[in-house]
Amino acid sequence: MEVFEQWESNIRGYCRSFPTVFASAKNARQVDEQGKSYIDFFAGAGVLNFGHNNERMKKALVNFIEADGVAHSLDMYTTAKRDFIEKFVDTVLKPRQLNYKMQFMGPTGTNAVEAALKLARRVTGRQSIVAFSHGFHGMTLGSLACTANDYFRQAAGVPLDHVIRLPFESAPGGGLDNLAEHERALEDPSSGVAAPAAYLIEVIQAEGGVNVATERWLKELQRIAHAHGALFIVDEIQVGCGRTGTYFSFDEMDLSPDIVCLAKGIGGFGTPLAMNLIKPEHDQHWSPGEHTGTFRGQGFSFVAGREALTYFDDDALMSEVKEKGALMAEHLDKLAKRYAGQGFAVRGKGMMQALDVVDGGKAKQMAAVCFENGLLIGPCGSGGRVLKLIPPLTIPEADLKEGLAILEDAIGRVMEEAA
Ligand SMILES: Cc1ncc(COP(=O)(O)O)c(C=O)c1O
Known part of the structure; x- marks a missing residue:
């Protein structure tokens, strides 16, 4: 050591x-x-x-390497990426009748969150994001501004701005009454609270202490977001990809997030991958190459990630x-x-x-x-x-x-x- x-x-x-x-x-x-x-x-x-x-992913990866598959391609088209996209569409999107565009970025959760925040700001022309007490969204400055933990925030060295903090449902002061109070503030032109670009939420706060939100509260949050022209962003980075017993932690909740952030488990083998699911009407606000990342869309991660999706065939x-x-x-x-x-x-x-x-x-x-x-x-x-x-x-x-x-x-x- x-x-x-x-x-x-x-x-x-x-x-x-x-x-x-x-x-x-x-x-x-x-x-x-x-x-x-x-x-x-x-x-x-x-x-x-x-x-x-x-084992399944190991075999797929070894075959891919032996066949000289394209391991790195920036965001060029490759067979491995097409196979992954098709499998994701067939396994996750179509059975749920979901229509999302897939955006790949640098293969970390924080990069997915950064991209989601940028797009929400672009779509709405607004700056602030509503994030929650005990929330964890990553370490780069935009995500860190949304992360609640003081130890991590102190390391930023610059002000972490443009975030309105609300209590998570189960935190002191949290719940439906708090959301009602928040909405009253949005409706009062003299409250000093301007409508945000987005609400960023974990259905279950993983790093924050495994705090579980109810469907009722999440639906109300989504309603408020949409009623006030903001995006509803769900950070599924730790709780998605089957962790809770369904592919998305919000499956069976009748929610319709504008953006879903995925990372961690989506690469399957520990091979890094991050992906945002974006409603097409928001996606059209991106211009080509505006949020790049040299390692967006890794060949190995597409191969192993595609294999991971076969666990959801039944x-x-x-x-x-x-x-x-x-x-x-x-x-x-x-x-x-x-x-x-x-x-x-x-x-x-x-x-x-x-x-x-x-x-x-x-x-x-x-x-x-x-x-x-x-x-x-x-x-x-x-x-x-x-x-x-x-x-x-x-x-x-x-x-x-x-x-x-x-x-x-x-x-x-x-x-x-x-x-
Ligand atoms: C919910 C959530 N969002 C974002 C992140 C950040 O992901 P990464 O560490 O890959 O940047 C994490 C990491 O634990 C997370 O749990």
């Missing part, structure tokens, strides 16, 4: 919580250089929905996600009941489940004990008080149960020590 400590920037983060050198990985397990195997409840912060080194994986998600929730519920006196709470949907242990210090200790015992899990939420479980959707049930047992043991040990 000395090489990293000597040469890698002080900015390195996760390696401090998981201090070992990983050498290989398969599905829901990573193995370090000492041969110790870890169950992965972290999955690259929601990238590896289909597991590490997914209901097999999504019903597994619902079953395994229920098992996770049941297990966490039992723990929350055991520590009800300390205010523990369970939140989540599908295979994004979380235990709020109230105290960030304790959550950190619990994650450290998990690591010692062969489980990777990362805290999130205010002060890191929430243990978030996002294993690969393809995790074998035996690994899932073993991971949950390690977690239970770690919580027990930390709570006993604290008692």
